[in-house]
Amino acid sequence: RAPGLHRGHWGFGGWAQHDDAIWKEVKAEAQTRARHGLAAYGSRFYGSDVDERVIERARRNARRAGIGELIDFAVKDVAQLNNPLPKGPYGTVISNPPYGERLESEPALIALHSLLGRIMKSQFGGWNLSVFSASPELLSCLQLRADKQFKAKNGPLDCIQKNYHLAESEGGKPAMLAEDFANRLRKNLKKFEKWARQEGIECYRLYDADLPEYNVAIDRYGDWVVVQEYAPPKTVDAHKARQRLFDIIAATIAVLEIAPNKLVLKTRERQKGKNQYQKMAEKGDFIEVQEYNARLWVNLTDYLDTGLFLDHRIARRMLGQMSKGKDFLNLFSYTGSASVHAGLGGARSTTTVDMSRTYLEWAERNLRLNGLTGRAHRLMQADVLGWL
Template sequence: MENEDIELFASCLAGLEAPLADELRRMGVRRVRPLAGGVAAFCDVRGALSACLWSRLASRVLAVVGRVDASDAERLHEGVRGLPWEDVLACGASIAVQTHGANDELRNTRFTALKVKDAVCDRMLGQTGRRPEVDPEEPDALIDVRVRGARATLSLDLSGGPLYRRTWLSADDGADAPLSCAQAAGLLALADWQRLCEAGAALVDPACGDGALVVEAAAWACDLAPGLVRERWGFFGWGKSEPEVWNDLVREADERFERGLARIAGADALEAPSSAPPDRARVRIAGASSSSPAIARARLLARRAGLRQALTVELADAQSADGQVARACAAASRDASDGAARCLVACILPTGDRAMSEARARADAAAFAAASASAPEGSVFAAVGGEGVEERFGVAPALGVEIGKGRVATKALVFDAPPVGTTEVSVPDPAGGAEHLVEVFEEASGQFAARLRKTARERRKWARREGVTCYRIYDADLPDYAVAVDVYEGAGQAAGNTYVHVAEYAPPRSVDPVKARRRFDDVLALVPVVLGVRSDHVFSKVRRREKGGGQYREARRRSYVTQVQEAGFEFEVDLAGYLDTGLFLDHRLTRALVGAKAQGRRFLNLFAYTGTATVHAAAGGARSTATVDLSQTYLDWARRNMAANGFEGPEHTFERGDVMAWITEARRAGRRFDLVFVDPPTFSNSKAMGRRTWDVQRDHVELLIGVSRLLSEEGEAVFSCNLRSFKPDEEALARYGVALEDITAQTIPHDFERNPRIHKCYLVRRG
């Protein structure tokens, strides 16, 4: 077949258009033009197939068939039918259509896809006498339709699926794994890893996560074509594809990989089984993580890619970064073109909802900075994402590129100078080992570390003595470090794990917000080291003090659900995904009081949240329980907590409703309870409440009058709230026959004694 000018469009992650254009030029593709979200170009069949096989930066490779009028459905059908599909589609190829974009006449992408499919089938029937089979799941040929204004561009997807989903990925690697590969490839391109690698440089990823970056770097260094062992391609259904050309490209890629692997890993390493660990003395591509499960996944990824001999992944943290860089550079010195070993220190640092633990993200950023500081002269430093990276470096990046859009938007930074913006704090090892040097922004953060260490020792002794497994160890003890630090000991399948939850109180306006943020960064860097806890088991939130009470502000993160115990009962907590964890630690004694009073009583839990008080009441021998909350999410959570402790059956009900309205209905129905627990929020304007809002100071009289009317003759209620300025209107309550007894002092646990205003608590009875 004669070579033809084929118009290509290679799509990519936003921000990577320029390096993708350079990549295509190196393949010999002509008339390359970067556009938003991809690159337009022209080539022959060999060039198109090479782009599919070799592109590290393209997501899809499309062969443009034509552009047609899409001002309405009929014109679209007519235009598509006029295109030469009999030359585009291979004989007998099944098809599917995917559509992007819309206009005033073509608003529904499914309808547009249907019109295009009908037009293609009509054309093929008229030209060949056969309608192609439609296979929406695994078509031989995927037709891509992009509607923009009154025009539609029709293309054939030669890749047949996202190229970012590398062949070494599996379904178990998660939905974000292809994105990590795309970010890794993009970062390596922006840092010019090709040139550094050819000059014999080392690469170190000191926070390698699941290993996407080190595997991509090794694939690049070993000349492994990303699509070498890919089994399905969209060009299998392309009428212009040339099997002999493809087979020739694959043979050439096989040979290049064999030579590249021998060059990087050494000929002797290739004789060892692919599962065998590489000789660290020879390998100049290295990753590190403080998480053993992450290391196992990274090594598995490398084995699947056939690159286990070309890289090493170790257990390490920021404190051991210098040793890792030194070993990698020593291995690189044998390959360095001028004998001077250099290094690319690179990381993918998750941000936003992909950074489940902010402390882990900060620890990874610190490890990146520490490794960069120990790299030899002439090294390059590159990172995707991460918070505070620029501040840690203290120098402007040589290159900064926004990559991705929407939820996956982040920034790639490349530095040509090492960091100069931090200092070090010495922290004693909690297990008695060697001291740790932790990079911090503020020298005074050493005082926070010392205070946290002291209070943690005292509180742990108390907790062991009292059998407490979830407790507070620090609560704004130092005014400049206004955070609350809580410890959660895992239970059930999580037994043996320790988790830490850090909540920052927003500083007053008089405090420089940049300085406050640097201090919080230091807190998150120091907490796991001082307490001897894995950084990915440290979770954080920011508490804003608002008028009428406190509210949390936190970038939405994925849930991290685990099990803990309190007084022998098992509870589910979510340390990352919600504003609160599901267990209010300051109510530990209040819940115990409820349990002690529950024997033989009908129990009602209002504003029940996750039902922890209901568990205590049921365990205390309550005759029945009713758990009421406006949120179905929390009611389901409460049901799981009850079931986990063996409390199921018709005597335990879970009722969804606005508490004030629910009380009115319960009174009308004549329902009565012997013990009620009422722990309302300080303020709420939930949409489910309609136009009404809730304010505990304003509405507590109406609430407690209603609660008192649900009490049996000898019944009582335990009422608590967290508004520090709360003052009950006892005079108004007395007029309606409601008596209050302040029992706050006896419900403040030892770990909250420093801040006895954490909540107010009262017994409520009929006067």
């Protein structure tokens, strides 16, 4: 097809010696050649994106370029991707998947790339794949070996394009990333899940740096999971540490069979003074969880801690068992979970004291959730030593 065939205006149209009849003849000949070429063209293009607005824009661009008939557009996400030519011929898949910079988006991005790799292996054997990204670590989640790679730029971002050839025998279940970590997590899950169900507990630690090379803690809160990375020492290569964390997240999502948006990622470093209580986000999302006979609110995203110290669980249960008929005083109360257990255990009264208005309001919500309201359950915002 001649370049500019669909162009509506040419500068030479205003030239005094322009012969419009000859121009129309030349243009008609070019249009005829383009129609014949389009009819004889054997290739097809398939484009998809999860955003309907983007697809509509792409359709308009294709029509303006005169190639709208060659491209099948669809609104779908990666999970719905399938081979449009299962009986051949082989083709090429190109992709520019998201590679967000925000920490909270990483679990979803890791799951997305892992899924893309599995679909490529299972459905596109014999094809070529080319992926453009700013994150080599995310590309490793494809679990594919690149034949070629090229450095590139996307504005200020350093990027990379990797080309892969997918072997025809790629089908089947891919190997798990971080297989030894996945096996340990699977073993722990089998051990603790049944115990937690019998105890009436929804919040517990599944993994605590059991394997030194996978230095994370994994806590379960109902159908949510919090992965806390212990900050690696400066002697550990930052790229390798980040790659290992990505492998951990991918394996955790796969073993626990959770949605990526139900995994919260945090980095735990030694906190001093008030730093441990500083906000990390402003989402304000609370979820309700069960601990024995108590219902409690936790917030998995806004603070480093969630509002419920899991290692105090046994102490809270003991307080509940020891409080019947007694007046219970809870100093430096945090979110008041100990007051809840004491109240449910039959305490005559509870007094909950903390300097923080935020945590005192949280404690009030916890007490109210368990029906512990009224004058018998007082909340005091005060400096504890001064109050005493």
